[in-house]
Structure formats: structure tokens, C-alpha cells
Amino acid sequence: MIKLAVDAMGSDLGPSVIVSACLRFMNDYDVHLSVYGKKEALTLLENQKNIVIMDAREVMEMNDGALATRRKKQASMIRAIDDCVANLNDGIVSAGSTGALLSASTLIIKTIKGIDRPALLGSMPTINNQLVDFLDMGASAENTGEHLVQYAKLGNAYAKYIRNIKAPKVALLNIGGEESKGDTLRKETFKLLQACPDFNFVGNVEGRELFDGHVDIVVTDGFSGNITLKTIEGTASLVNAYLKDSLMSSLSGKIGAMFAKKALKQMKSRLDYKKYGGALLTGLNKPIVKAHGSSDEEAFYYALVQLYKMVDNGVVEKIAREINHENL
Amino acid sequence: MIKLAVDAMGSDLGPSVIVSACLRFMNDYDVHLSVYGKKEALTLLENQKNIVIMDAREVMEMNDGALATRRKKQASMIRAIDDCVANLNDGIVSAGSTGALLSASTLIIKTIKGIDRPALLGSMPTINNQLVDFLDMGASAENTGEHLVQYAKLGNAYAKYIRNIKAPKVALLNIGGEESKGDTLRKETFKLLQACPDFNFVGNVEGRELFDGHVDIVVTDGFSGNITLKTIEGTASLVNAYLKDSLMSSLSGKIGAMFAKKALKQMKSRLDYKKYGGALLTGLNKPIVKAHGSSDEEAFYYALVQLYKMVDNGVVEKIAREINHENL
Numbered sequence: 001m002i003k004l005a006v007d008a009m010g011s012d013l014g015p016s017v018i019v020s021a022c023l024r025f026m027n028d029y030d031v032h033l034s035v036y037g038k039k040e041a042l043t044l045l046e047n048q049k050n051i052v053i054m055d056a057r058e059v060m061e062m063n064d065g066a067l068a069t070r071r072k073k074q075a076s077m078i079r080a081i082d083d084c085v086a087n088l089n090d091g092i093v094s095a096g097s098t099g100a101l102l103s104a105s106t107l108i109i110k111t112i113k114g115i116d117r118p119a120l121l122g123s124m125p126t127i128n129n130q131l132v133d134f135l136d137m138g139a140s141a142e143n144t145g146e147h148l149v150q151y152a153k154l155g156n157a158y159a160k161y162i163r164n165i166k167a168p169k170v171a172l173l174n175i176g177g178e179e180s181k182g183d184t185l186r187k188e189t190f191k192l193l194q195a196c197p198d199f200n201f202v203g204n205v206e207g208r209e210l211f212d213g214h215v216d217i218v219v220t221d222g223f224s225g226n227i228t229l230k231t232i233e234g235t236a237s238l239v240n241a242y243l244k245d246s247l248m249s250s251l252s253g254k255i256g257a258m259f260a261k262k263a264l265k266q267m268k269s270r271l272d273y274k275k276y277g278g279a280l281l282t283g284l285n286k287p288i289v290k291a292h293g294s295s296d297e298e299a300f301y302y303a304l305v306q307l308y309k310m311v312d313n314g315v316v317e318k319i320a321r322e323i324n325h326e327n328l
Numbered sequence: 329m330i331k332l333a334v335d336a337m338g339s340d341l342g343p344s345v346i347v348s349a350c351l352r353f354m355n356d357y358d359v360h361l362s363v364y365g366k367k368e369a370l371t372l373l374e375n376q377k378n379i380v381i382m383d384a385r386e387v388m389e390m391n392d393g394a395l396a397t398r399r400k401k402q403a404s405m406i407r408a409i410d411d412c413v414a415n416l417n418d419g420i421v422s423a424g425s426t427g428a429l430l431s432a433s434t435l436i437i438k439t440i441k442g443i444d445r446p447a448l449l450g451s452m453p454t455i456n457n458q459l460v461d462f463l464d465m466g467a468s469a470e471n472t473g474e475h476l477v478q479y480a481k482l483g484n485a486y487a488k489y490i491r492n493i494k495a496p497k498v499a500l501l502n503i504g505g506e507e508s509k510g511d512t513l514r515k516e517t518f519k520l521l522q523a524c525p526d527f528n529f530v531g532n533v534e535g536r537e538l539f540d541g542h543v544d545i546v547v548t549d550g551f552s553g554n555i556t557l558k559t560i561e562g563t564a565s566l567v568n569a570y571l572k573d574s575l576m577s578s579l580s581g582k583i584g585a586m587f588a589k590k591a592l593k594q595m596k597s598r599l600d601y602k603k604y605g606g607a608l609l610t611g612l613n614k615p616i617v618k619a620h621g622s623s624d625e626e627a628f629y630y631a632l633v634q635l636y637k638m639v640d641n642g643v644v645e646k647i648a649r650e651i652n653h654e655n656l
Contacts, residue, residue: 183470228556
């Protein structure tokens with residue numbers, strides 16, 4: 001039976017939404033679930049079939065980094081990770097500190113052979129109702145061309161085994177279409193990606209084409225990826241605020257909004273990151289899903305579903321074999 | 329009398345929209361206007377008060393770079409720039425190739441003393457109906473920390489003299505708020521910006537806060553700036569496409585859209601880059617406005633207004649004196 005782990009602490013909304021998400025998930029999926037956290041916050045999970053509460057008395061805080069990883073041995077996150085290494089868990093979902101999760105899992109679970117660093121992979125919806133996956137969204141603050149080639153391999157395997165795309169189109173985020181465009185890192189990376197036979201590299205993609213649905217995987221360094229991700233959030237908020245403002249500033253606008261209520265809700269839902277699960281920590285020897293810090297029940301539920309798919313498909317093992325050119 | 333120059337060639341929509349924009353502008357402003365381009369495309373400007381047609385037989389194309397600058401001496405863009413250096417024009421608007429405009433003006437007009445490279449400055453609306461100015465939006469593909477300090481000075485002067493902000497808040501685009509965040513360039517630049525007494529540096533800003541209205545000037549390298557700019561465009565398009573889709577997919581949505589027609593138009597107008605003029609080529613000895621390649625009459629009109637303000641306020645002279653710490 002698949003064994004999933006949940007770090008129930010460290011999220012913005014507290015453990016109760018995570019508890020609800022776990023109950024809903026266990027209703028839909030037949031797995032074994034270990035939930036790490038302060039047991040008094042997890043009482044609703046007591047005596048539930050296939051759920052084990054792992055009482056963990058410490059919490060990794062937002063500012064906890066590599067040091068805390070070694071100090072807070074009893075933190076829910078660290079316990080979940082330790083048990084992953086001991087093969088008691090097949091994968092983890094956490095809504096806790098990204099920095100702590102990254103350093104702890106890199107340190108303890110370690111990267112796949114052939115991968116120097118983990119990358120955060122996130123999915124965004126496209127105009128034609130497909131998805132586009134980005135990596136790295138900010139696991140690193142600085143990267144080399146070699147890292148980006150590794151990210152291309154990770155993204156390619158993810159799209160193949162989770163999204164079932166035969167030959168995923170892998171593109172490099174850049175400031176123009178031509179090979180000669182971009183800074184030193186982009187020019188070097190373009191050549192490396194072009195020379196690598198392990199995936200279908202289709203060239204550069206610009207920010208304004210990100211959502212066109214023409215590419216499946218967008219590779220970029222962690223700095224640019226994080227800037228891009230947050231700019232998308234900021235722009236979507238701006239457009240939403242303007243829309244609300246405009247509708248509410250006149251009677252006809254208000255009437256229109258009333259009629260269009262369902263349609264507007266539908267639009268918001270299509271843009272909603274929650275449906276797309278969490279960000280995936282790729283490149284490690286176990287799948288780890290980083291749920292958004294402010295995940296509500298639904299978001300955390302989908303993060304669990306995403307983790308389930310990763311484990312069920314044996315994606316990490318497939319990636320490891322593919323990267324090291326072993327037979328699948 | 330203020331003498332403005334228009335490069336009428338090289339735009340996506342052809343010279344006719346530019347001709348209309350010139351006529352409208354000359355109706356509203358009392359200036360001398362030299363319009364460079366093929367005279368047969370500019371006949372509507374013949375015998376108009378204070379307008380002179382400068383027949384130029386060549387056109388700078390989208391792919392023209394530094395080489396073409398030296399070769400196409402008779403291009404409308406180059407003639408306008410040459411006449412600027414000869415003090416026959418006080419500034420230029422062009423909707424032609426950004427690359428060509430950048431290399432030609434850097435080569436011929438040259439940068440202000442104390443500024444190594446020009447930067448593209450663009451304005452975006454914020455949630456609280458203010459503006460935020462970004463630079464560099466892509467004049468360079470790679471920058472040093474020193475460049476970014478110079479951009480901070482240019483942006484600061486622009487906000488002071490054009491937007492009349494007393495002590496503009498200057499921020500560095502980064503992946504977190506703390507000083508320690510970001511790549512090598514960001515860490516170095518943070519220290520340099522903090523040490524420079526010439527402007528009010530308020531720290532890092534993240535992509536999701538760009539439109540909050542808390543900062544006036546956002547400084548970044550040309551690579552990240554261009555990625556950010558295009559991601560904003562891409563995201564706004566995605567949200568608009570989803571909105572349209574959702575409204576049109578049901579009868580109630582359609583009825584809502586009908587009632588909210590004015591409100592939706594108002595929202596689009598607030599997001600419309602046209603109203604904010606073109607991108608400004610800052611750091612050169614003359615003001616140059618790069619109108620969007622697909623500028624319609626209105627967009628080009630506002631680009632002319634923006635150029636007029638730059639010249640009327642003597643912004644370039646003020647920037648030059650301020651950067652070199654001469655008395656204003």
C-alpha cells in the first residue's frame with residue numbers, strides 16, 4: 001500500500017484545514033497516511049482507518065534554514081523527512097517554510113544521482129486549457145547552464161509520466177526567440193540544451209508567450225523563475241482588482257456582475273492555483289510537494305492528489321533511471 | 329519653440345496612424361515638428377503649420393542593429409537622430425525597431441556623462457491609481473551593479489521632474505524582502521544602492537508587490553526587466569482571454585457582459601499601455617521615446633505628449649546636472 005506523509009504544521013491557516021484535507025483525501029484514496037504534528041491539533045484524525053498520528057513537538061518556522069534542520073530534530077517536517085529516508089513514507093506534502101523544506105530535504109533525502117540541486121516545479125494553466133510547467137521557480141537564487149539542463153531533464157520526465165505527453169516541448173525562458181538572445185547564462189544554456197539528446201528542445205520562449213500553450217516545459221534559473229512566478233501573481237491581482245473596481249463603480253456594472261456572477265467565478269476558478277496542486281520539489285530521491293503556505297482545504301487536498309500520482313506512477317524512480325540512461 | 333522629431337517609418341501599422349497622431353498632437357500643442365519618412369506616405373502633413381516633412385528614403389528594419397546604423401545613413405530614424413545631435417531637434421519619437429533605435433542613439437547621441445548605458449524606462453499603473461516606473465526593461469541583456477545604480481539615478485530624476493514626486497521611493501526587484509536575498513548581482517547591487525546618497529532607496533520589492541503602489545521606481549537588470557514586462561503582458565492577456573471565455577460560455581454571462589460593457593471597457597482602458605505613452609530611452613543626451621511597434625494613433629499621440637513633457641521640463645539637462653552633482 002502507498003504510504004504518504006503529511007507535515008501538518010507551519011502553514012498560514014493552521015493544522016485544522018490540513019486535517020480536513022486529509023480526511024477528504026482518505027475518503028477518496030486507498031493509502032496509508034502518516035500525519036506529523038502536535039497530536040492535540042490532530043485529534044480529528046484519531047482512530048481513522050489507515051491514518052497514523054505521529055506526534056512531533058517542534059515546528060519549522062518560516063525563517064528556519066539549514067541550521068534549524070540540524071537543530072530541530074523533533075520538528076514535524078524533519079520527522080517526516082527522516083521517515084521518508086527510512087522508507088516508512090513514499091513521499092511528503094508540506095505547507096511549511098519553503099526554505100526549510102528545501103534545505104532539509106536536500107540534506108537528508110538527497111538529490112537523484114546526476115542532479116546537483118532540486119528545483120521547484122509549478123504548473124500554470126494556458127489559454128487553450130492545457131498546462132505549462134515551470135522550473136526552477138526559486139529553489140536556487142543562482143544557477144549554471146548545467147543546472148538548467150538538469151532541470152530540463154526533470155521537467156521532461158514529469159511531463160512524460162504525470163501529464164502523459166509523449167515528447168514534451170521543452171523551452172528556455174528568454175528575452176527573444178533567436179539563439180543569440182539573452183545574457184551569458186542564456187546563450188550558454190541554449191547551446192547545452194540544443195546539444196542534449198534527452199528531450200525535445202524547441203528553443204526560446206518569451207514571457208508573453210508563456211500561456212499560449214505552445215510549450216509544455218519552461219526552463220529557467222531560480223532567480224528569473226521566482227520573479228516570473230510572482231509577477232504573474234501580481235498581475236493577476238491587479239487585473240482582478242481593476243475588474244472589481246470597474247464593475248462596482250456603476251449601477252449597470254453591478255447589474256452586469258450579478259448576471260455574470262457564475263461566469264466570473266468560473267474565470268477565477270480557472271486561474272486558481274489551488275486546482276493545480278502545490279509546487280513540486282523535483283530532483284530528490286523522494287517526491288515532495290510544497291503546498292502553498294496559505295493553502296485552504298481544497299488546495300491541500302489537490303497537493304495530496306499530486307503526491308499520490310507521483311508515488312503511484314513511480315515518477316522519481318523513472319526520472320532517476322532516465323537521467324542515468326538505465327533501461328526503463 | 330520646442331522642436332520635436334518623429335520617425336514615421338518602421339511601425340507595424342504603417343505611417344498613416346503616425347500621420348494622424350501628428351495632426352492631432354499639433355492641434356493641441358504649439359511646437360515645431362519634423363517628420364522623417366518617405367514623403368509620399370506623409371502627404372497629409374504637407375502645408376501644415378509648423379510641420380516640416382523630411383524626406384528619408386531608407387527604413388530601419390526590425391532586425392537592423394549596430395551595423396545598419398552605419399550603413400543606412402538615409403534611414404528616417406538615423407536622419408532624425410543626426411539632426412538631434414545637430415540641435416535641429418530637441419527629442420524624437422519612433423515606433424521603429426527597438427534594437428536599431430537603441431544602438432543608433434547610443435552611438436550617435438551618446439550617453440550622459442556618468443551614465444555607461446541607456447535604459448528603457450516604462451510606466452505601469454498600480455492598484456491605487458498611481459504609476460510605477462521600471463528600468464531597465466531590456467535595453468541591455470546583462471548588467472553590473474554599477475549600471476543598476478545609474479538606472480536608479482535616472483529613474484529617480486524622471487520621477488522627480490516628470491511625475492513631480494519629491495523623494496521618489498526607489499526599490500530593487502528581487503526574490504525576497506531581506507538584504508541577503510537574491511543572486512550575486514542583487515546582493516552587490518543592494519549594498520551599492522544603500523550606500524548611494526543620491527536617492528531614497530527603500531529596499532527590495534517582489535514581483536507580487538509591483539502594483540501595490542508602495543514604490544515609485546523599480547530598478548532591475550535588462551534581462552529580468554524584459555522578462556517581467558513580457559510576463560505582465562502575457563498574464564494580462566491570459567486573464568482577459570479567460571474573462572471573455574467565461575462570459576461568452578453562458579446566457580447569463582452574455583447578459584452580464586452586456587450590462588457591464590462600459591465597466592469592462594473601463595477596466596481595459598486602465599490596463600492599456602497606450603495611455604502611458606511609450607518606453608523612454610533614458611540616459612542619453614536627448615530624450616527619445618520608443619512608441620510600441622503596434623502603436624495606434626492614440627498610443628503614438630501619448631508618446632508625443634510624453635516627449636513634449638520631457639523636453640518642456642528640460643529633464644535630460646536636469647538629470648545630467650544632478651548625476652554630476654552640479655547646481656540645478
